Amino acid sequence: MFGQYFGSYLVDKNKISQSQFDEVIKEQQNSRVKLGLIAVAEKLLTTKQAQEVNELQKQMDRRFGDIAIDKGYLLTEEVNYLLNMQGNPYLKFVQALTENHIMTIDEIEIYLEAYKSDHNFSDSEIDALKSGDIDRIIPVFVDTDIPFGGECISIAIRNIVRFIHNNIMLKKAYMVKEYSFGNLGYQQVVGDHDIFLGFASKGDELLTIANPFAKEEFTEMNEDSFDSVCEFINCINGLFASKLSNDDIHIDMTPPLFYKDKTLASKGDIYVVPVVIEGKQSDLLVVVDNKVEIN
Amino acid sequence: MARILMVDDSRTSRKILRSILEDNGHQIIGEAVNGEDAVNKFKELNPDITTMDITMPVMDGLEALKNIMDIDKNAKVVMVTAAGQKSKMVDAVKYGAAEFLAKPFESAQIIEIINRVL
Numbered sequence: 207m208f209g210q211y212f213g214s215y216l217v218d219k220n221k222i223s224q225s226q227f228d229e230v231i232k233e234q235q236n237s238r239v240k241l242g243l244i245a246v247a248e249k250l251l252t253t254k255q256a257q258e259v260n261e262l263q264k265q266m267d268r269r270f271g272d273i274a275i276d277k278g279y280l281l282t283e284e285v286n287y288l289l290n291m292q293g294n295p296y297l298k299f300v301q302a303l304t305e306n307h308i309m310t311i312d313e314i315e316i317y318l319e320a321y322k323s324d325h326n327f328s329d330s331e332i333d334a335l336k337s338g339d340i341d342r343i344i345p346v347f348v349d350t351d352i353p354f355g356g357e358c359i360s361i362a363i364r365n366i367v368r369f370i371h372n373n374i375m376l377k378k379a380y381m382v383k384e385y386s387f388g389n390l391g392y393q394q395v396v397g398d399h400d401i402f403l404g405f406a407s408k409g410d411e412l413l414t415i416a417n418p419f420a421k422e423e424f425t426e427m428n429e430d431s432f433d434s435v436c437e438f439i440n441c442i443n444g445l446f447a448s449k450l451s452n453d454d455i456h457i458d459m460t461p462p463l464f465y466k467d468k469t470l471a472s473k474g475d476i477y478v479v480p481v482v483i484e485g486k487q488s489d490l491l492v493v494v495d496n497k498v499e500i501n
Numbered sequence: 502m503a504r505i506l507m508v509d510d511s512r513t514s515r516k517i518l519r520s521i522l523e524d525n526g527h528q529i530i531g532e533a534v535n536g537e538d539a540v541n542k543f544k545e546l547n548p549d550i551t552t553m554d555i556t557m558p559v560m561d562g563l564e565a566l567k568n569i570m571d572i573d574k575n576a577k578v579v580m581v582t583a584a585g586q587k588s589k590m591v592d593a594v595k596y597g598a599a600e601f602l603a604k605p606f607e608s609a610q611i612i613e614i615i616n617r618v619l
Contacts, residue, residue, distance in 0.1 A: 369605065420513045434513040440556070441605045444583025451587050459583060461510065461558050 207338045209234055209299035210375040210482070215321045216309075226308050231373070233306070234298040241270040243301050244288045245280065246311055253311065255279050295338035340367050347376040348479055354399055355477055355494045357449065362403065362442045362490055366481060369438065370418045377480035377487075384471045385478065385491060389427045390500075391435035391464040392491070395443050397457035399450075402493040403443055405435055406470075407486075414483040427466070436462030465500055472498045503619045504530045506548035508539040508565065509581060510557040514604070518552065518581075521608045527615065536560025540568045543576070550618055552602065554581045555589050563592055570597040577618050 209231050216222045222230075242256035251259075251274065259273050266273070271285035280288075291297060303309045309317070322332050327346070334342035344363055350356035359379070366374055389412050392404025405415055410427050412435055417424055420434035439462055447457050470476060474496025478489050505527055509515045519529050531546045533539040536553075537560040543551060551569065555562040562580060569576050577599045582590060590601060599618045602611055 420516065422516075430512055433511055437511040437513040437604075440511070440583050444604055447583070448587075456588060458589070459556050461556055 207340070207343065207373055207375075208296040208335050209302075210373055211335055212296075212299065212318065212321055214375065215324075216317060219317070219320075221313075221317060222303075222308055226306070230299065230302040230306065230308065234295070234302045235373075239292050239294065239297040239301045241274075241285070241288050241292070243304065243311070244291050244294075244297050245274070245284075247297055247300060248288065248291070250284055250288070251279055294336070296336035340364055343376065348379045352477065353494065354401060354450075355492050358401060358403060358442075358446050358494075359477065359479055359490065359492055361446050361449070362492075363479070363481070365438075365442050365445065366415070366483070369441075370415055371483045375482040377482065379477060379479040381475040381477055383473070383476065384469055385476050385489075386469045387465075387467075387489075389432075389464070389466055390468070390470065390491075391432050391439060391462060393436065393439045393443055393462040394460050394498075395447065395457040396460060398455045399457060400495055400497075401443075401446075401457065402472075402491070402498050403439055403446075404470075404491045405439065405488050406491055407488045411486040411488050414486050415488060432464040436464060468500050470498055470500050472496045503527045503549040503615060504546075505615075506531045506533065506539070506542055506546055506551045508533040508536070508542075508551060508557075508562065509554040510534050511554070514554065514581070514606075517606055518611070521606060521611050522615065525608075525612045525615075536562060536565030536568070539565045540572070543569050544572060549577065550599075550615060551576065551578045552581050553578050553598075555593070556583070563589060563596065566593060566596045566598060579614060579618055 213227045217224055217227050242260055245251040246253055246256050259270055262273050263270055274280040275282060300314055304311055331346045334346050344360050348359050350360055387406040388408045390404050390406040392402060395401045405412055412427055413424055413431060416431035416434040419438045424431035443459050450457060472493050474493060477492040480487050480489050505522060507515055507518055507529055515532055530548055531542045533542045535557045553562040553566055566578050569578055579600045579602055580593045580598045581602045583604045600614050602614055
């Protein structure tokens, strides 16, 4: 997941091409990170030490970690720590960039600092992105303290990862009073709290949600593809309602609806969370305890 | 093998449920898209089991359940609910629902419940 964020930044900065980005993302899906690269990225070995161990490994049938311990470069605990990091998405991305000679690890470090600075990310936010853990990533982009809205948005995003695509990219959430859309599927829940939850896009980007959920290949937003988006929203709201009912808060779901080429308006805040799936942006829209109008 | 009437306003939901049930040897003998449609199809088809979504336009699943139980007090109706519709589940039990299926669908859970009801 980190590759989506940092990789898009590198493409925007013209450091890598779109085709290199696509290739790296594809490659990292199935890769396992080499221990030497993790050790350098984690600053437990220098590049020179890692190269030396790699060379020794070519001459003997022994594992990288064992050789590094024998050489006195690493402790057993450090090797165990590095082994635990082999599935880390950030390191997979770094490995794919370095092994394809697109960037060196030093260049990556420089651009990572620039990425952090350009987006005003703190160290802990960058760590959250590197972790690939969606529960840590959501608060980087969404104010999860919004009463009811924060939890609802979090459940929606977790279920996008669960049912739609495991490699999404979020953008910073924002609030508006009016939102114009090309396509909108939504559902309102009513009861102790009234909540509007929808997915919208300018064009047919909502297909990136409709197709995987229905396991079909729709080519346009029509009644059938909207049905898939709406059913996905229904499942999200059901899970949200289930969570609220544990706190003795009761809500009921109304039938989902969809519209084309209109404007959503509310006197309250419309929370907009941009979600990029396969390079196409849809917006998650949430309104809490305020009436909405669609004109 | 059960002869099943499937009731849901969502085409996507019907498609996913049909695929799971047919893959496990059950026969879908009819589909309905709202409660009113469901009651008519129930009379016409006399299914072994009816799967019934709760939130639907025209006539919701609870109303349809009541009507079906009035027609046949031994009807086996499995309510399909998005998680979290607890109060409606309580009403459904009162009206005679045989079991509940939760959305999002989990294949193993569906088959276990259908076999239990059958």
